[in-house]
Amino acid sequence: MTREHREWTDRFSEYLDGTLDAHEAGRVEAHLGECGACREVMAGLREVVARAAELGEAEPPRDLWPGIASAIRGPARDGGRPTQASVIALPTAHADGVARRSSRVDGLLARRSWLAAAAAGLVALSVGSTWWVATSTLGPPGGVASPAASSADPVVAVQSGAPPADLAGELAALEEVLAAARGALDPNTVRVLERNLGVIEQAIADSREALALDPGNAFLAQHLERMYRRKLVYLQDAVRVVQWSG
Amino acid sequence: MSKEPNPRQPSLRGRLGARVPEHFEQADVGRAAGGDHEAFERLYRGHVGRVYSLALRMAGPGEADDLTQEVFIRAWSKLDTFKGQSRFGTWLHRLAVNHILSRRAATSRRESRLLGGESFLDRVKARRERASGVAIDLDRAIGALPARAREVFVLYDVEGFSHEEVAEALGVTVGTSKSQLHRARMLLRERLS
Numbered sequence: 001m002t003r004e005h006r007e008w009t010d011r012f013s014e015y016l017d018g019t020l021d022a023h024e025a026g027r028v029e030a031h032l033g034e035c036g037a038c039r040e041v042m043a044g045l046r047e048v049v050a051r052a053a054e055l056g057e058a059e060p061p062r063d064l065w066p067g068i069a070s071a072i073r074g075p076a077r078d079g080g081r082p083t084q085a086s087v088i089a090l091p092t093a094h095a096d097g098v099a100r101r102s103s104r105v106d107g108l109l110a111r112r113s114w115l116a117a118a119a120a121g122l123v124a125l126s127v128g129s130t131w132w133v134a135t136s137t138l139g140p141p142g143g144v145a146s147p148a149a150s151s152a153d154p155v156v157a158v159q160s161g162a163p164p165a166d167l168a169g170e171l172a173a174l175e176e177v178l179a180a181a182r183g184a185l186d187p188n189t190v191r192v193l194e195r196n197l198g199v200i201e202q203a204i205a206d207s208r209e210a211l212a213l214d215p216g217n218a219f220l221a222q223h224l225e226r227m228y229r230r231k232l233v234y235l236q237d238a239v240r241v242v243q244w245s246g
Numbered sequence: 247m248s249k250e251p252n253p254r255q256p257s258l259r260g261r262l263g264a265r266v267p268e269h270f271e272q273a274d275v276g277r278a279a280g281g282d283h284e285a286f287e288r289l290y291r292g293h294v295g296r297v298y299s300l301a302l303r304m305a306g307p308g309e310a311d312d313l314t315q316e317v318f319i320r321a322w323s324k325l326d327t328f329k330g331q332s333r334f335g336t337w338l339h340r341l342a343v344n345h346i347l348s349r350r351a352a353t354s355r356r357e358s359r360l361l362g363g364e365s366f367l368d369r370v371k372a373r374r375e376r377a378s379g380v381a382i383d384l385d386r387a388i389g390a391l392p393a394r395a396r397e398v399f400v401l402y403d404v405e406g407f408s409h410e411e412v413a414e415a416l417g418v419t420v421g422t423s424k425s426q427l428h429r430a431r432m433l434l435r436e437r438l439s
Contacts, residue, residue: 013428044435051384051438052403057295058302058385060311065290067315069283072322223312230308 009041016042016049070219161208163228171228174235193238200231275334279325286325290318293335297342303400304346306389313349317342343405343415347397387437391430398423399430 008031014020015028032039163171182190207224214220271292277285294314301313321338328337388396388404397416401407402423407415412423 009432010428013431014424019424041432041435044439045431048384048431048434048438049403052399055299055303055384055404058299059295060298060314062311064294064298064311064315064318065287068290068318068322069287071315071319072286073283226311233308 005035005037005041008035008038012038012042012045016045067219067222070217070222161211161224164225167228167232171232171235174232174239177239178235196234200227200234203227204231271334272330275325275328275330278322279328286322289334289338293338294318296335297338300339300342300400300405301346303385303388303404304397305349309349313346316349317345320345343401347415384434384438387434390437391433394418395426395430395433398426399434402427403431 008028011020011024011028015025020028032042162168185193204224204227207220207227211217211220211224271289274282274285274288278289297317298310298314301317302310305313317338321341324341328334388399391399394416398412401412401415402409409420409423409427412418412427413420416423418426
């Protein structure tokens with residue numbers, strides 16, 4: 001696109017949104033009448049805006065309520081929250097309940113934030129690598145899945161700290177593929193992948209540590225399970241990169 | 247954030263508020279504020295789609311689950327501050343936007359330190375997709391936008407905020423909001439064409 005075109009197209013969004021004054025809007029319309037390239041750009045922008053307005057709701061891929069319920073209820077040993085009946089019957093109990101709720105949830109969020117901070121890098125990380133795991137130490141601490149890991153419930157399984165049984169095999173297979181492909185990748189790519197994997201593994205280690213301190217916490221177990229699933233996604237992405245690079 | 251609705255399209259807040267009869271929702275809000283988990287679950291079921299969609303488009307699939315849960319956990323903790331001056335959906339949406347943006351700000355700083363900004367795979371994917379000439383769907387294209395442009399685009403073109411609201415939410419000027427919106431639209435046009 002030439003500089004002249006760009007001087008016009010830079011105003012197209014404001015034109016579409018109706019925020020150009022009448023004089024400027026008239027100039028844009030006049031230019032559109034004589035410039036096919038700009039008409040094409042404008043048509044594309046209109047389509048983007050129209051499609052954005054039509055975007056529907058996306059449903060979560062799984063039910064998120066159990067994790068929320070676990071967080072807002074908390075372990076019974078902490079005393080839980082007042083029952084609804086007592087809350088409604090006794091305003092003072094309600095106030096107490098609110099205070100306790102805030103304290104509990106703030107605590108959970110604070111701990112979650114700590115976990116999230118460890119995991120935050122995962123978001124942008126596209127890939128994990130495996131040669132690192134394959135050659136060193138960083139398989140999921142705990143090594144072989146414990147008997148609990150064979151449970152049908154991945155959250156229960158992961159309470160041992162091991163990856164869910166349904167992921168362990170695929171994780172290992174992807175790690176093998178990547179370990180074999182390492183030599184074919186650009187050294188800069190390898191460095192990025194290794195750095196990313198370090199963050200992933202740190203997030204898993206932090207989650208495991210938190211779970212070890214509070215082994216009955218279903219919320220933490222679920223969080224750790226998600227970390228493993230993210231690792232799987234990154235490994236899958238990494239294999240695709242290898243395939244593309246090939 | 248301004249309370250003036252954006253006239254361009256029904257705002258998310260309007261759409262949220264229209265889905266459940268108000269008196270039912272108000273009753274559930276009252277029950278949930280009193281500690282009723284079942285009432286809060288009904289509120290969750292009624293609103294999770296919009297909150298999740300916002301999180302997905304603002305932060306991507308890797309974070310959307312966690313962010314959605316955090317928003318509802320935060321909402322539970324703050325229900326006693328909801329005074330009923332707006333619809334519950336309006337209040338929840340404001341809380342969701344603020345929470346997602348604050349988390350995104352922290353994450354972006356970390357990503358920037360770790361990866362120098364843009365993720366490796368995003369760059370690879372975008373390059374491949376441009377090279378292949380294959381049109382991609384809008385949600386995927388939104389996910390590949392630079393963070394600031396994505397946030398402005400989602401809030402303005404998807405959620406129906408005004409530039410003034412976007413600027414306030416993101417802590418930028420109205421001019422920046424406009425320029426980032428145009429940047430986002432131009433990038434999306436290229437990727438979708």
